[in-house]
Structure formats: structure tokens, C-alpha cells
Amino acid sequence: MAEGNRRNDGGPTADGPLTAEGDSDSGGRPWSNWAVTLATLLAPTTFIGALLLYFGFAYTDALYAHFGVDAATLGFSTQDYALRSAGALYVPAGAALTVALVAVLVYYAARALGARSGRLPPGGRFAPYLLSVCGLVLFTLGMLGGLGVWDAGAMDTPLLLGSGLxxxxxxxxxxxxxxxxEYPVARERLALALVAALVGLSSFWAVHAYAKQHGDDDARYLARNLWLRPAVTVDTTERLNFPPRQARETVLPVADHPQRFRYRYEGLRLLAEVNGRMFLIPENWSETGGSVLVIPANSAVRVAFRAD
Known part of the structure; x- marks a missing residue:
């Protein structure tokens, strides 16, 4: 009985420590493992989502700014911005992945060559130094471009800085x-971390500049080909204030049974429709005298779309 009581009281028996350790593993470690797993999965997802949102906004802002419309006025959702960022990221992402693939193949080939021969091959001593010197030259050009010493483009400075490093x-x-x-050596890890941060910042900077340029290029193409947008006919109860010769206005006849709509406007294209508002642009829009009209998409107007 005494021995049984000692075992029931949690004494130093063989079963006691095993049970306590099993409870600790089942109650503590699985939760911590789940937390680490979720943090590992969610952190990159959140970062990529933030990048898509930011680049989508940069592209959209440049696109509609060409027509005199602020992206904040449109009121696109975060999902809209993320979807619009895809076109701005295809080329930069594809180019970066291709260069990375070539670099990895060369890196592993060099490792295999070094492990097999045990010494540097003829001319191999100078190739790494040549790459590093070229990198220093590119980084210096990027710094000078950023300081305004030479006329660098929007993407030149970040690309030179990042690729140089x-x-x-x-x-x-x-x-x-x-x-x-083996590389890296312990004394260079802090420097490598700083280089990685600078390369990430330069990449962010370069893709943002590309997104802005891509949005402006698409806007110029759209301005020359407004027939790509849906044609719109709008009937209103009040006269719209379009500049001269930018829309065809027709006064609707008064029938036996008067109707609410008195004016019809043709020669318009739908630039965007967001949050119950339509952004209409004339077919003969120009940068010098063009305008975009915002009307509510409700019962105050009657809208008809047609195919050209």
C-alpha cells in the first residue's frame, strides 16, 4: 500500500518521469511547432502580398494620372491593385529568375571544379576578381547617378547599385x-546581411520605377487606341459640362408622356467603373484639352453600351 501510494503521489518511479515528459511534449512542443510553421508560411505571404499591392498601386496611379485622374479618387480595392500588379511584375520577375538560374549553375560548376582539382585552374584566379571589379564599377556609377553627377534614368540607379553589389x-x-x-566565412556574415538589405531595397526601387513606367506606357497606348474601351451612350436629366467638340449632345424630343431624361451624349468611352461611379472619356481625348467626367451609375442616368 505504501509503495502504491508513493507511485500515485508522483514519486520517483519509472512511470512518473515518462508521463511528465510525455505531457510536456504533447502540450507544449506541438503548439510551438505550429506557431513556427505558421510564422514561416505567413511572413513570406504577407510580404509578397504587400509587394503586389504596392506595385499595383504604382502601376494604376501612373496609368490614370496620364488622363488626369488620381488613383486615390478611383477607390480600387486591395484585390484590384494586386491583380493589376501582375502585368508590371512579369518582366522583372522573369529577368531576375533567369539571371539567378545562370548564376546558380555557374556557382555549382565552380564548386564542383574546385572540389575535383583542389586548386584554381589556369585563369580562374582572375575571373572572380574581374567580376568583383566590374561590380565595384557598377556600384560607383549607381552612386554617382543617385547623386546627380550624371543623368541617370528612373531604373538606372537602383539597377546599377543592386547589380554591382x-x-x-x-x-x-x-x-x-x-x-x-566554404563561403561565407564567419567574419563577413554581418557585411553580407547589409548587402542583402541593400540589394533588396534596390530591387524594390527598380521594380517600382518599372511599374510606374509600364503604367505610363500603357496609358499612352490606350490614349491612342481609345476604341479598345467600351463605347457608352448616356442619357441624363441635366446637361453635362463637356468641353466643346468632345461629346455629341442631342436634346431628346418631348413626347406625349414626358420622360425624365432630356439629353443624350455619344462619342464617349468607359475609362473605369468603380464603386458605383463611371469615369467617361471622350473618343477624341487629347492631353492638351482632354477631360474625364465622373457620373454616378444609378437611376439618375441611363447608360447603353455598344460594340464597335
């Missing part, structure tokens, strides 16, 4: 791999 680190990594050594 990448080439410097890549050249040093190739040197270590060709010699059969």
Missing part, C-alpha cells in the same frame, strides 16, 4: 568555391 559578392563566392573553401 551582387557581382562583388558573387565574385568573392566564386573565388572561395574554386579554391575548394
Amino acid at each position: 551582387v557581382l562583388v559578392v558573387y565574385g568573392r563566392a566564386l573565388f572561395f568555391k574554386l579554391s575548394g573553401s
Whole structure:
């Protein structure tokens, strides 16, 4: 009885420690593992979602700013901005992934060559240094462009800065791999972390500039081909204030049974429809004298779409 009581009281028996450890594993570690797993999954997803949202806004803002409309006035949702960012990210993402693939193949080839020979091949000693020197030159050009020493474009400065830093680190990594050594060494990890942060910032900067340029290019193309947008005929109860010769106005005849709509406007295209508002643009819109009219999409107007 005494022995049984000691076991029931949690004494130092064989079963006691095993039971306590099992409870700790089942009650603590699974929850911590789930937390780490969720954090690992959610953090990249949130970051990518934020990038899509920001680049989508940059593209949309540049697109509609060409027509004199602020993107904030449109009131697109976050989903709309994320969907609109896809076109702005195809080329930068494809180019970056292609360059990364080539760099990885060269890196592993250099590692295999260094591990097989145990020493640098002829001319291999100078190739990594040449890459690093080219990277320093590109980084210097990017710094000078950012400081206004030479007329750098919107994407030139971030591309030169980022690619220069990448080439410097890549050249040093190739040197270590060709010699059969491991990289990075412990004393350079802080520097590599700072380089990674600068490369990430430069990439963010470059893709933002590309999104703005892509939006402006699409806006110019759309301005020359407004027939791509749906044709709209609008009947209203009051006269709309369009500039001269930008829309065809017709006064509707008064029938035996008077109708609410008195004026008809043709020669319009639908630029956007967001949150119960239609942004109408004349077919002969021009940058010098063009305008965009915002009307509510409700019972105050009668709208007809037609195919050209």
C-alpha cells in the first residue's frame, strides 16, 4: 500500500518521469511547432502580398494620372491593385529568375571544379576578381547617378547599385568555391546581411520605377487606341459640362408622356467603373484639352453600351 501510494503521489518511479515528459511534449512542443510553421508560411505571404499591392498601386496611379485622374479618387480595392500588379511584375520577375538560374549553375560548376582539382585552374584566379571589379564599377556609377553627377534614368540607379553589389559578392563566392573553401566565412556574415538589405531595397526601387513606367506606357497606348474601351451612350436629366467638340449632345424630343431624361451624349468611352461611379472619356481625348467626367451609375442616368 505504501509503495502504491508513493507511485500515485508522483514519486520517483519509472512511470512518473515518462508521463511528465510525455505531457510536456504533447502540450507544449506541438503548439510551438505550429506557431513556427505558421510564422514561416505567413511572413513570406504577407510580404509578397504587400509587394503586389504596392506595385499595383504604382502601376494604376501612373496609368490614370496620364488622363488626369488620381488613383486615390478611383477607390480600387486591395484585390484590384494586386491583380493589376501582375502585368508590371512579369518582366522583372522573369529577368531576375533567369539571371539567378545562370548564376546558380555557374556557382555549382565552380564548386564542383574546385572540389575535383583542389586548386584554381589556369585563369580562374582572375575571373572572380574581374567580376568583383566590374561590380565595384557598377556600384560607383549607381552612386554617382543617385547623386546627380550624371543623368541617370528612373531604373538606372537602383539597377546599377543592386547589380554591382551582387557581382562583388558573387565574385568573392566564386573565388572561395574554386579554391575548394566554404563561403561565407564567419567574419563577413554581418557585411553580407547589409548587402542583402541593400540589394533588396534596390530591387524594390527598380521594380517600382518599372511599374510606374509600364503604367505610363500603357496609358499612352490606350490614349491612342481609345476604341479598345467600351463605347457608352448616356442619357441624363441635366446637361453635362463637356468641353466643346468632345461629346455629341442631342436634346431628346418631348413626347406625349414626358420622360425624365432630356439629353443624350455619344462619342464617349468607359475609362473605369468603380464603386458605383463611371469615369467617361471622350473618343477624341487629347492631353492638351482632354477631360474625364465622373457620373454616378444609378437611376439618375441611363447608360447603353455598344460594340464597335
